[in-house]
Amino acid sequence: MTSIHVTDLTKEYGGKRAVDRLTFTVEPGRVTGFLGPNGAGKSTTMRLVLGLDRPASGTATVGGRAYTALDEPLRTVGALLDAQAAHASRTARDHLRALAVSNRIPARRVDEVLEETGLASAARRRVRVFSLGMRQRLGIAAALLGDPAVLLLDEPSNGLDPEGIVWIRELLRRLAGEGRTVLVSSHLMNETATFADHLVVLGRGRLLADVPMRDFIDAHSHARVRVRTGDPVLLRAALARQGYAVADGADGDGRWLVEGATAEQVGAVAAREGVPVFELADERASLEQAYLALTTDAGAAEFAAAPRTTPTREV
Amino acid sequence: MSPTAVLHSEWIKIRSVRSSFGALLAVFAVALVFNVLLYATVGGPEPDGAGDPVADALFQITFAQIAAIAFGATAVSSEYVHGAVRNSLAAVPHRSLFFAAKTAVVAVAALGTGLVTAFVTFFSGQAFAGEHAIGLGEPGALRACVGAGLYLALIALFAAGLTFLLRSAVAVMSLLIPFLLMVSFVVGDVSAGVADYLPDRAGRQILHQDPVGALGPWAGLGVTALWAVAALLAGWWAVTRRDA
Numbered sequence: 001m002t003s004i005h006v007t008d009l010t011k012e013y014g015g016k017r018a019v020d021r022l023t024f025t026v027e028p029g030r031v032t033g034f035l036g037p038n039g040a041g042k043s044t045t046m047r048l049v050l051g052l053d054r055p056a057s058g059t060a061t062v063g064g065r066a067y068t069a070l071d072e073p074l075r076t077v078g079a080l081l082d083a084q085a086a087h088a089s090r091t092a093r094d095h096l097r098a099l100a101v102s103n104r105i106p107a108r109r110v111d112e113v114l115e116e117t118g119l120a121s122a123a124r125r126r127v128r129v130f131s132l133g134m135r136q137r138l139g140i141a142a143a144l145l146g147d148p149a150v151l152l153l154d155e156p157s158n159g160l161d162p163e164g165i166v167w168i169r170e171l172l173r174r175l176a177g178e179g180r181t182v183l184v185s186s187h188l189m190n191e192t193a194t195f196a197d198h199l200v201v202l203g204r205g206r207l208l209a210d211v212p213m214r215d216f217i218d219a220h221s222h223a224r225v226r227v228r229t230g231d232p233v234l235l236r237a238a239l240a241r242q243g244y245a246v247a248d249g250a251d252g253d254g255r256w257l258v259e260g261a262t263a264e265q266v267g268a269v270a271a272r273e274g275v276p277v278f279e280l281a282d283e284r285a286s287l288e289q290a291y292l293a294l295t296t297d298a299g300a301a302e303f304a305a306a307p308r309t310t311p312t313r314e315v
Numbered sequence: 316m317s318p319t320a321v322l323h324s325e326w327i328k329i330r331s332v333r334s335s336f337g338a339l340l341a342v343f344a345v346a347l348v349f350n351v352l353l354y355a356t357v358g359g360p361e362p363d364g365a366g367d368p369v370a371d372a373l374f375q376i377t378f379a380q381i382a383a384i385a386f387g388a389t390a391v392s393s394e395y396v397h398g399a400v401r402n403s404l405a406a407v408p409h410r411s412l413f414f415a416a417k418t419a420v421v422a423v424a425a426l427g428t429g430l431v432t433a434f435v436t437f438f439s440g441q442a443f444a445g446e447h448a449i450g451l452g453e454p455g456a457l458r459a460c461v462g463a464g465l466y467l468a469l470i471a472l473f474a475a476g477l478t479f480l481l482r483s484a485v486a487v488m489s490l491l492i493p494f495l496l497m498v499s500f501v502v503g504d505v506s507a508g509v510a511d512y513l514p515d516r517a518g519r520q521i522l523h524q525d526p527v528g529a530l531g532p533w534a535g536l537g538v539t540a541l542w543a544v545a546a547l548l549a550g551w552w553a554v555t556r557r558d559a
Contacts (some may be wrong), residue, residue: 050405073405082397087332087393091331094331220413
């Protein structure tokens with residue numbers, strides 16, 4: 001299988017650890033979101049996997065082999081590291097052609113990926129005139145060139161317009177659905193929540209989490225239920241007896257929020273008391289809330305803004 | 316990895332970047348324009364025919380070498396703009412192969428262009444030289460034309476090797492061009508001996524009919540080759556050892 005295995009990986013730049021004894025696995029058939037604050041080591045890890053930087057210790061393998069040992073690696077691994085990396089004075093087509101030829105990828109693939117990424121009409125224009133979104137699409141086209149089983153994409157939705165964001169989401173889902181291994185870094189939580197199945201979270205070069213996205217959100221958010229009932233007095237009393245705190249919802253539309261309970265628990269209480277329930281749902285935290293809960297706890301953000309203090313003035 | 320495929324890829328890269336392909340064409344264009352202007356207007360560098368007729372006929376190589384430096388430098392530096400080399404090394408992770416392929420393409424392109432430049436401009440000038448015109452039968456003329464092509468290729472490789480090391484065409488060109496145009500000129504007059512072993516002066520011995528100085532024509536070109544090899548070794552070391 002073509003999984004990515006990162007084992008005990010460490011990288012230092014000038015004595016500072018960018019990646020610190022990192023171990024995780026990226027499995028095929030699902031989209032793995034690669035999260036972490038700026039400077040957490042996501043891009044460094046990707047460069048180490050691609051053999052562009054050398055680790056101080058530890059290993060990174062793709063399908064059990066070091067990337068640098070792969071023959072014609074673009075046929076196994078496609079990567080988007082930096083959308084600016086295409087030379088500005090080349091045409092999109094020449095950029096892809098040079099990459100394809102080096103790995104003996106047939107020329108028709110160049111036209112196919114240009115078509116697939118919506119760049120066919122811009123193929124003969126120089127990259128200089130491309131918008132950021134078009135460069136991003138060109139980077140994705142390059143990653144798809146060798147029809148690879150493994151994809152590493154660093155911030156692929158950067159600079160894409162709303163239509164492009166929907167496109168990349170569907171592309172990632174499709175690639176994972178075809179059984180490919182897909183690792184996607186992002187700092188946009190709500191965006192990541194729409195395509196990721198699994199999460200690997202870094203903070204200061206260390207692994208903070210390697211879990212399915214659902215579990216991650218559950219683990220880092222507390223249970224809360226939204227309920228609307230025909231007999232508020234009875235249900236409120238019943239819930240209070242069970243020790244649940246009940247608060248009126250913010251909208252004042254008769255919905256309550258029950259803290260520390262699940263829909264199953266509240267439903268059971270209501271059934272026992274014979275109270276009619278019109279609406280009952282778990283309030284799930286968003287990925288963003290869960291992520292912030294984790295990274296704040298771990299003190300992971302290296303470049304967080306300092307809390308605002310009110311300046312005091314002597315009069 | 317197939318070396319042929321990597322060579323082809325490197326050729327596409329050079330061909331598709333305006334600055335490097337333009338510099339390659341400029342080697343020929345600069346030499347031709349300079350040579351024709353010089354001969355058509357004043358009849359050559361030394362119109363009375365008093366100087367070394369072979370060196371006069373190839374005087375334009377001094378100017379073509381600036382374009383050769385620009386070609387060698389930009390062919391390599393295009394990899395170091397916005398980290399393009401990461402794409403290249405992700406495609407060809409075997410770094411020595413990547414380095415060798417790019418170097419080989421620079422060498423072949425510069426040598427081909429250099430030889431064409433040397434022979435074409437040799438004749439283009441002589442067409443205007445009237446009674447002083449020489450042919451390839453002139454002693455040292457054929458050697459000088461072949462040598463000029465080799466010299467331009469070696470200078471391009473010298474620049475390419477330094478650019479692998481310094482990763483910037485601007486740095487390499489602002490180092491080499493003043494060096495070749497001025498330092499070597501000035502130092503050359505002051506101290507013969509050491510100056511004979513400078514990369515450009517040593518190599519240009521072969522452009523003369525009867526070279527004076529410590530080095531003969533081929534030995535001089537050999538010294539330039541050593542400079543190029545040293546620069547390329549430094550560049551190879553940088554490519555294989557550094558993080559991309």
